[in-house]
Every structure is written in C-alpha cells, then in structure tokens.
Amino acid sequence: MYLEHFGLSELPFGITPDTSYTVITRSHQEALNTLLVAIGSGEGFIKITGEVGTGKTLLCRRLLQAMPENAVSAYLPNPYLSPRTLLLALAEELALAVSTDVDDYHLLKQINRALLEHAAAERRVVLCIDEAQAMPLETLESLRLLSNLETEKRKLMQIILLGQPELDAKLSEPSIRQLLQRIAFHYKLTGLDHQEVGKYLEHRLRVAGYRGEGIFQPRTVRALHRASRGTPRLLNILAHKSLLAAYGEGLHAVKPVHVKRAAADTEGASSPGWW
Template sequence: MYQQYFGLSEAPFSIAPDPRYLFLSDKHREALAHLIYGVGDQGGFVVLTGEVGTGKTTICRCLLQQVPDNADIAFIINPRQSINQLLQSIFNDLHIDYDRGMTSKDLVDELNHYLLEAHADGRNTILIIDEAQNLSVDVLEQLRLLTNLETNEKKLLQLVLLGQPELNDMLAKSELRQLAQRVTARYHLSPLSKPEVIQYIEHRLSVAGCRSELFPSTAINKIYQLSKGVPRLINLICDRTLLGVYSTNNDQASAKIVANAAKEIFPAQQGFNWKPIWLSLVLAAVIVSVSVFLKDYRPVESSLEQGVQAPDANGSIIRSSQEG
C-alpha cells in the first residue's frame, strides 16, 4: 500500500524469512559460521538457539543457499511427531520410497541403506529440524541413534537443531547426556543492540530501494525500546509505522507514530489499567489491619468479662466483678 508512496520496490519489513534481507550482524555471521561448520564432514549435531523472532530460521534458509551441490537436505518444520512420522517426513524430503505400513525399525534400516549409497556416490545428507524444543525426549534419543549410522571415516548423517532457549534445557537432561556429547557446534543468537537496530533498518530499506531517511534517530530509539532488539518485532513495528506515516501524509516517522503503531500491534501491552490492582492491595491491607486489631482486642474483652483486678490500700488484689 505504501511502497509507491515511499518509492520502494517492495515491502521492506515482511516477516517472511527472505535471505535477501538477512542482516549479518556479528552475531548472525557467527551463527551462520557455526551452521556451515556443522554441516561439514565431521557429522554429529549442531545446535542453534535464540528467542522467538531473533532470526534463526532466516539464517538457516541462508545456509541452504550456501550448501554444496552434493548435499541432500531434509528440512523438518513440524517436530511434533512420533519417531515413525518423523522418519516418514525425512523420507518425503529426501524422495525415498517407503511403505506407510513400515515400522520404525524398517524405516531406520531403509534410511541406513540410503545413506550408505549416498556416501558411495559422494553425497552428504543433512537433516535440519526447526522448533526443535518441541521434540520429545524419546524422539531426540532416536535422533541420536541415527548418528550411529557411519563408516570408518565419517558420520553418514549431519543434524542441525534450531530452537528456542528451552532446547538447551532439554539437552542438559541426564537422559540426553549422550546426545549432548555429540554436539559439535553450539550457538545462542541474542537480540540486536541499538547500533545494530539502526543498521538493520537501513539495510532492509536499502534492499527495498529506499533512497531517503524514513526513520530519524528519535523514531529508531523508540523502535529499539519497544522491540528490545528482536528483528521480528522490529519488522512488525516498522511496517505499521510506515503505514502510519503514509496515512498521515508525512515524510518521516516520529516517535509518536511509532508508539501508535506499537499500540495497534500489541494492544494488550498498552494502556494497562493498574487501578484494580491498587484497589486489591488496599483492600488486602485493610483486611490484615482489621485481623491484627481483632486479635489484640479479644484478650482485653475477655479480661473485662472476668473482672478487673486492682490493688487495695494494703497492696492486696481486689477482684471487681461485673456480676451482681
């Protein structure tokens, strides 16, 4: 809608994992280097973790453009499967024929046969699993067993696991310690810093053909504050901000337009009403105070019912009763 208004060839802040828009910060370069290293000849597991929206899938798709021609890749995007279903998905991606009635053992035997033939033909086989934190412990253990498929020189299957930080917690479990020992490369992708946010926005605008400054420093500061440096959130905020700039017939974004854009994207996080919470806290304080007062008052009331003791002139205690 706003592309023509700003002279852009396409929408610069799409959340689709387009490798052309991959911004290679130092963190992203190192993450990509770990993946490239991991799909080499050493085999084993490569683990790339990061918070939601930090760019793991985009980096992986960039990796797919750099793998050699002799690599065959199975890319699993839905890991919530049984081991039998997962093996069938792998077979589908690798174009291996199989009978749907085959057991997991039959599928593993067939996969082993395929990998041996691929190795003999000089081909490498790579299995990439996205959202790997959703894999069950049993399936992860079965994946470890797949790395037992090897010759005297090398592993026949390389595995890349992409996931959220919870994946590291899973791999730290004692029952998966054998798998953790086979991780040959591991990297955690953190959000962008403020200088990197500036470069990120400029990079995406440049790829889309922008030749003017659409986001001044005040707007970028607001974007960084609201997105916490997470690329996916930056994309959402920037896209809605450009729509706001277009709809108000302005030339540049402002902190106010950015804030309004964020309210449209994250309505539940904006304008939070603290009044019910304060009322609850005040009511709780009143209840506690009344409870303490009553606790202290009852012994006094009991004393009055039993009569007040007071000394007479000689110092003896005289009991004054309220009874007749």
C-alpha cells in the same frame, strides 16, 4: 496502503522470512560460520538457539543456500512428530520410495542403505530441524539413535537442531542426556545492536524500492531499537506500524511518537513508559 506515499514497490517489513531482504548481522554471520565449520568437520549434532523472532528460520534458509556442493540437505520445519513419523519424513526428504506400512526395522534399513550410498559417493547428508523445541522427548531419543549410523571414519548424517531457549531445557532432561553430550557445536542467536538496526531498516527500504532519504531519523532508530530490543521480527512489525502512523498524518518521515504508538499496540514490545 503507504506504498505510493513513500515511493515503495512492495512492503519492506513483512514477517515472512525472505532471503532477498537478508541483512548480514554479526550474530547471524557467526552462527552461519559455526554451522559451516561444523558441517565441514563432520560433527554429528549442532545446536542453534535463539528467542522468538531472532531469525532462526532465515538462518536455516541461508545455510541451505550455502551448503557445499557435495552436501545433500533434508529439512523438517515441523518436528512435532512421533519417532516413526520422523523416520518416514526423513525417508521422504531423501527421496526414498517407501511404503507407509513398512515396519520400523526395514524402514531404518532403507534409510541406512541410502546414507551409505551417499557416503560412498563422498556426499554429506545434513538434516536441519527447525522449531526443535517442539520435538517430543521420545522423538529426540529416536533422533539420537539415528545418529548412531556411521562408518569407521565418520557419521553418515549430521543433524542441526534450531530452536527456542526451551530446547536447552528439554535437552537437559535425564532421559536424553546422551544426546546433549553429542552436541559438539552450538551457538545462541542474539538481537541486533543499535547500529545494526539502522542498517537493517535502510537495507529493507532499499530492497523494497525506496530511493529517498531520512524516513527513519537517528532518534526514531533509537526508539525502534528500544521497543524491539533488536529482535528482527518485532522490529519489522513496529517499523510497519510506524510507517502506517506517519502515512496517516501525511508525513514522509517516521517520528519517535509513531514508534511509541506502534509499541503500545504490539504484544511483546517494550512499553513506551520504559523509555
């Protein structure tokens, strides 16, 4: 691989979310601020949407790290669940010892009791649901009913939905219109702008151990921005393939032609013919 060639200690452009490589972009920081304000205000539902690869899972991980000390977090990365399985998953996240054959009434009662205990101890319970666009309609409705659990002062649990734009279409279904009306805070993640792309590339290279200069020149950064449209996951794939192309030619700087080759070989990238 190209690690020794470029003086790297590890691959700088992996596609697995890694908070050690986090670059604070405007969109991500605004989204995180929205989440923290919503949690602080005690609102029931919060929604974050963004296209594939814009960093929703990474945002969720940043949020879990930035939670207030009095917060208890529950995280569901795969919400393609039936209503009952959702309750069981929530109970597991809350560390409740429940039998899998317990009936729905007593299962909900145990969850409600646990939430009341957290509220009495002045702890906030925050449920983060990633890939929420995959949640069946009947499960979304079950989630709305679950949000009815409250004291006279506040909701017993706050629910954060993170998903692709298809989530908005799903929430517009007449059968779950009441849930849409309960979303008090929402934010749409966008891609990186041209300046952010340059800082993003440089930061990830530094974290990966690079101590030189000029792997990605300004023209190359512009080419990567055009090809990826600022989408972080796509940018990582293109940067990785571009480094491979430069390494294959024995070069220590990536040129726009390497980006064009990478884009031609990558699904979802802007076609070189568009530049």
